[in-house]
Amino acid sequence: xxxxxxxxxxxxxxxxxxxxxxxxxxxxxxxxxxxxxxxxxxxxxxxxxxxxxxxxxxxxxxxxxxxxxxxxxxxxxxxxxxxxxxxxxxxxxxxxxxxxxxxxxxxxxxxxxxxxxxxxxxxxxxxxxxxxxxxxxxxxxxxxxxxxxxxxxxxxxxxxxxxxxxxxxxxxxxxxxxxxxxxxxxxxxxxxxxxxxxxxxxxxxxxxxxxxxxxxxxxxxxx
Amino acid sequence: xxxxxxxxxxxxxxxxxxxxxxxxxxxxxxxxxxxxxxxxxxxxxxxxxxxxxxxxxxxxxxxxxxxxxxxxxxxxxxxxxxxxxxxxxxxxxxxxxxxxxxxxxxxxxxxxxxxxxxxxxxxxxxxxxxxxxxxxxxxxxxxxxxxxxxxxxxxxxxxxxxxxxxxxxxxxxxxxxxxxxxxxxxxxxxxxxxxxxxxxxxxxxxxxxxxxxxxxxxxxxxx
DNA sequence: CGTGTAATTGAGGATGATCAACCAAGGTGG
DNA sequence: CCACCTTGGTTGATCATCCTCAATTACACG
Numbered sequence: 001x002x003x004x005x006x007x008x009x010x011x012x013x014x015x016x017x018x019x020x021x022x023x024x025x026x027x028x029x030x031x032x033x034x035x036x037x038x039x040x041x042x043x044x045x046x047x048x049x050x051x052x053x054x055x056x057x058x059x060x061x062x063x064x065x066x067x068x069x070x071x072x073x074x075x076x077x078x079x080x081x082x083x084x085x086x087x088x089x090x091x092x093x094x095x096x097x098x099x100x101x102x103x104x105x106x107x108x109x110x111x112x113x114x115x116x117x118x119x120x121x122x123x124x125x126x127x128x129x130x131x132x133x134x135x136x137x138x139x140x141x142x143x144x145x146x147x148x149x150x151x152x153x154x155x156x157x158x159x160x161x162x163x164x165x166x167x168x169x170x171x172x173x174x175x176x177x178x179x180x181x182x183x184x185x186x187x188x189x190x191x192x193x194x195x196x197x198x199x200x201x202x203x204x205x206x207x208x209x210x211x212x213x214x215x216x217x218x219x220x221x222x223x
Numbered sequence: 224x225x226x227x228x229x230x231x232x233x234x235x236x237x238x239x240x241x242x243x244x245x246x247x248x249x250x251x252x253x254x255x256x257x258x259x260x261x262x263x264x265x266x267x268x269x270x271x272x273x274x275x276x277x278x279x280x281x282x283x284x285x286x287x288x289x290x291x292x293x294x295x296x297x298x299x300x301x302x303x304x305x306x307x308x309x310x311x312x313x314x315x316x317x318x319x320x321x322x323x324x325x326x327x328x329x330x331x332x333x334x335x336x337x338x339x340x341x342x343x344x345x346x347x348x349x350x351x352x353x354x355x356x357x358x359x360x361x362x363x364x365x366x367x368x369x370x371x372x373x374x375x376x377x378x379x380x381x382x383x384x385x386x387x388x389x390x391x392x393x394x395x396x397x398x399x400x401x402x403x404x405x406x407x408x409x410x411x412x413x414x415x416x417x418x419x420x421x422x423x424x425x426x427x428x429x430x431x432x433x434x435x436x437x438x439x440x441x442x443x444x445x446x
Numbered sequence: 447c448g449t450g451t452a453a454t455t456g457a458g459g460a461t462g463a464t465c466a467a468c469c470a471a472g473g474t475g476g
Numbered sequence: 477c478c479a480c481c482t483t484g485g486t487t488g489a490t491c492a493t494c495c496t497c498a499a500t501t502a503c504a505c506g
Contacts, residue, residue: 060391060395062399064402075401075402076398076399076402076403077367077402077403078364078367078403079364079395079399079403080360081363081391083356083359083360084356084360085353085356085357085360088353088357103395103396103399116349119349120348120349120350120353121348121349121350125343125344125348125350125351126339126342126343126344127343127344127348127350127351127353127354128348128350130308130311130343130354131350131353131354131357133306133307133308134308134311134354134357134358135357136306137303137306137307137308140304141301141302143366143367144300144301144366144367144369144405145369146367146368146369146370146405146406147369147370147405147406147461147462147494147495148401148402148405148406148407148495151460151461151462151495152461152462168283168304172283172302172326173326173484173485174484174485174486175299175484175485176285176299176302176326178298178371179287179298179299179300179371180299180300180301180302182367182369182370182371182405183369183370183371183462183463184371184462184463184464185484185485185486186462186463186464186485186486186487187461187462187463189485189486189487190462190486190487192486193486193487205469205470205471205484205485205486206470206471206484206485370462370463370493370494371463374463374492374493374494375493375494396452396453397452397453397454398452398453406494406495407494407495407496408452408453408454409453409454409455409494409495409496410493410494410495411453412453412454412455413454413455413494415454416454416455427502428452428453428454428501428502428503429452429453429502429503
């Protein structure tokens with residue numbers, strides 16, 4: 001059996017964990033094929049259908065999730081380096097969750113998502129079930145907001161837009177919501193009061209009810 | 224073959240994806256066993272050795288990562304709901320990355336990490352390789368900082384402490400670092416200048432060199 | 447040696463943090 | 477059943493912090 005290799009040290013296909021599972025050393029075909037891209041390349045865009053799943057062989061990639069259109073690409077929220085996969089959300093949902101841009105010259109391995117799904121093996125295996133669970137959970141929640149993503153009021157409005165469907169969210173303790181939105185509980189409270197004044201919400205100490213999604217959306221986008 | 228069930232709707236073991244993989248319906252033993260906890264229970268603490276991996280059957284759990292000791296438990300950065308796993312980082316590292324607290328009354332299934340590792344199946348399967356890759360990547364990066372985690376200066380100092388080992392990090396574009404730290408590039412620039420003035424760094428436009436980790440740490444903890 | 451982009455610096459003012467007091471809602475025990 | 481206490485949430489006033497906008501500088505690249 002091939003020696004397992006750390007995810008951060010390999011370079012060649014034979015050393016890549018994907019390659020060794022596929023038996024590259026023994027001459028089998030790895031599902032992933034190499035591609036190089038210069039620094040600055042936009043690899044994919046949020047909302048695009050996922051056709052390819054990527055593996056970073058060399059270099060660094062920046063992920064951003066456009067909080068709102070007007071700010072162009074949105075602020076970066078994570079960096080992925082060699083050894084990481086990109087676009088895995090495609091295994092459990094149709095479109096990319098983020099936009100990805102190469103920070104350095106990169107070497108990527110890419111494979112069609114259908115090939116990867118096949119390569120994963122039995123849908124009944126423990127690892128596969130866990131993997132899908134993780135991917136679903138990860139797809140469900142957005143990264144923490146910061147005040148680089150807009151004013152406190154904008155963030156609150158945006159968050160309410162996204163999560164008003166699930167009303168279990170609307171009963172979370174204020175201190176927790178404030179944490180997710182990157183502000184103090186007092187600030188959250190004031191924002192909710194402001195939105196209530198503008199007739200977008202009905203707020204009590206323990207519940208939030210959205211009365212005008214339109215108003216929320218226009219505030220969220222910085223109107 | 225058992226019908227696969229959405230990760231967000233089941234309740235009984237037979238409907239749980241873990242349960243069905245294990246063949247609970249056919250009388251086999253699921254590796255996870257039920258436990259109930261009242262709202263507010265502290266489930267585990269960051270840094271503790273991972274003995275148990277959890278699956279949330281019902282309820283919601285808050286994750287926080289103490290940025291610094293003095294602020295007590297730190298601000299929450301994510302919420303996990305039924306259908307999510309907790310403590311999966313234990314499959315690739317010895318200790319918990321977060322502290323977890325029950326937000327509601329919860330029903331959890333727990334299993335020793337060694338059992339789960341076994342349950343995952345072959346270490347050569349595609350799904351298993353992908354799973355470990357995801358877990359490693361996820362363990363490597365910290366959630367985005369917000370100004371609920373301390374002042375801009377504190378966040379910069381803390382980030383430099385953590386990532387000074389890996390100097391590929393120190394050459395990331397400023398605009399990206401600013402995004403990760405939840406501030407504007409201008410603010411980051413000023414913070415770096417301030418830290419440089421205090422003799423903790425040597426900064427050029429394209430590189431950062433830590434000259435006094437002690438100083439950084441004392442600033443990071445709000446000295 | 448120009449040009450364009452990213453980083454830095456400056457000044458200003460809005461925004462959000464802080465600290466404090468107050469209020470609502472349970473839970474507990476007398 | 478009611479006074480009491482605790483906890484979490486809201487409101488107010490103040491001020492430091494950080495954002496904004498602008499001009500300037502460094503650096504890479506053609």
